[in-house]
Amino acid sequence: MMTATQYEAVIGIECHVELKTASKMFCGCANEFGGEPNTKVCPVCLALPGALPVPNRAAVEHMIRAGAAFGAEIPEFSKFDRKNYFYPDMPKNYQISQYDMPLTKGGIVRYWLDDGSMRECRLTRIHLEEDTGKSTHAGSGDGRIAGSEYSLVDFNRAGVPLMECVSEPELRSAEEAVAYLEALKRTFVQLGVSDVKMEEGSLRCDANVSIRPTGSTALGTKTEIKNMNSFRSVHRAIESEIARQIAVLESGGRIVQETRGWDEIAGTTHSMRSKEQAHDYRYFPDPDLVPLEIDAALVERLRATLPVLPPARFAKYHSEYGLSPAHATQLIDNASLSAYFDACVNAGGRPQQVANFVLGELSRLSNEGNVPVAESAVTPHDLAELIALVEGNTINSKIAKELLGRMWSGEGSPKSIVEKEGLAQTSDTGAIDGFIAGVLAANAEVVADYRAGKTNVLGFLVGQVMKASRGKANPALVQERLREKLG
Numbered sequence: 001m002m003t004a005t006q007y008e009a010v011i012g013i014e015c016h017v018e019l020k021t022a023s024k025m026f027c028g029c030a031n032e033f034g035g036e037p038n039t040k041v042c043p044v045c046l047a048l049p050g051a052l053p054v055p056n057r058a059a060v061e062h063m064i065r066a067g068a069a070f071g072a073e074i075p076e077f078s079k080f081d082r083k084n085y086f087y088p089d090m091p092k093n094y095q096i097s098q099y100d101m102p103l104t105k106g107g108i109v110r111y112w113l114d115d116g117s118m119r120e121c122r123l124t125r126i127h128l129e130e131d132t133g134k135s136t137h138a139g140s141g142d143g144r145i146a147g148s149e150y151s152l153v154d155f156n157r158a159g160v161p162l163m164e165c166v167s168e169p170e171l172r173s174a175e176e177a178v179a180y181l182e183a184l185k186r187t188f189v190q191l192g193v194s195d196v197k198m199e200e201g202s203l204r205c206d207a208n209v210s211i212r213p214t215g216s217t218a219l220g221t222k223t224e225i226k227n228m229n230s231f232r233s234v235h236r237a238i239e240s241e242i243a244r245q246i247a248v249l250e251s252g253g254r255i256v257q258e259t260r261g262w263d264e265i266a267g268t269t270h271s272m273r274s275k276e277q278a279h280d281y282r283y284f285p286d287p288d289l290v291p292l293e294i295d296a297a298l299v300e301r302l303r304a305t306l307p308v309l310p311p312a313r314f315a316k317y318h319s320e321y322g323l324s325p326a327h328a329t330q331l332i333d334n335a336s337l338s339a340y341f342d343a344c345v346n347a348g349g350r351p352q353q354v355a356n357f358v359l360g361e362l363s364r365l366s367n368e369g370n371v372p373v374a375e376s377a378v379t380p381h382d383l384a385e386l387i388a389l390v391e392g393n394t395i396n397s398k399i400a401k402e403l404l405g406r407m408w409s410g411e412g413s414p415k416s417i418v419e420k421e422g423l424a425q426t427s428d429t430g431a432i433d434g435f436i437a438g439v440l441a442a443n444a445e446v447v448a449d450y451r452a453g454k455t456n457v458l459g460f461l462v463g464q465v466m467k468a469s470r471g472k473a474n475p476a477l478v479q480e481r482l483r484e485k486l487g
């Protein structure tokens, strides 16, 4: 949009991520997605009178590892607070959460954009809380409460451990917001602290969006957008909200602080509730839970378990190995493929060549046969050997592709197949001249065309010679000899 005033967006993200644990946050019920409604419940997560919560140690440890991965401070003391509000799918009428003393404070999320540039966004905090149950509105009507005849509630999800990651308002575009979320997602997956399946609701996020004239440091009035159920809808919702806010200001209006819902079908946000209707949660420390005292030795022990994290891996693949941002990202987002890639490079394969084979032909064979590359018959050592054969001009790339298919089928190492089948590329000029003579004799008209100036037929002739050699001739040599003969 061309306007006299140029605006920049100021975006912060709040993101809820379900932790992957065997049991729920404060009871022994299974933490599993789905199942018959209300089968994974007990007096604690149903909030029956007298039931008492006991914190889940694995969830606390996941939080510490997540915080440590982003370089957050892990305070020695933290505590649980009650967040009071009424909602039909929340049996206690309060949620156990953390208010002023969260498990982790600060930290930095490093992420990258499609062009490979690295960015940073500071975290305010990551705190631990419990998830709510789930309501389903049924009967006639459009699925909203007002039009429904009745509502059903499933408490299987009630009490599932949830971490809430709050970012500082340091993101400046929808693209940055999505790249930031991708970074959170791949870090949590890599740490094994969450499955992060948006389609199962294990990652849910809200965006705070405001705009201000470019160059200004003051913050504009923000709106909070909810109901975005994919990274694509996060992108669309933020873009749509930025455009709406610009239009409001340009027409002389003012932005109202409110919560807005994203409508996936209409592609717009709409007002849900204003600031005046905002909840007062009346937080206070949960008297049923003692404060958490985190031992520094535990933090150190967990810190030592951190794997190589995505930003470091990206720097290695992209900056050091020279892979494209897209190739580097594709590898990082597939743990087993990335480990396979590393093994091939360690076996001596040149990184760019390895990436081309792994993400190209090998991934194609993997999809076709529904077998992960790492579990195929092609060992990292064999792939490195194949690459060496191509680079040493023993075989050309067309034969390499064919060989890879045979290696995939378990026919053995590339060297052994080449020897057994005599597939080695021939640079024997005598043999090549023989193929050329045959091709020229059989294509007199094409030869005449070439000599009459239609030099683009050379490619056709090269192809014919390659075919006559069953793909084994050295293509560069074929071209050179052909040119000479055609003079």
Ligand SMILES: [Zn+2]
Residues within 6 Å of the ligand: 024, 027, 028, 029, 040, 041, 042, 043, 044, 045, 046, 159
């Ligand atoms: Zn339970």
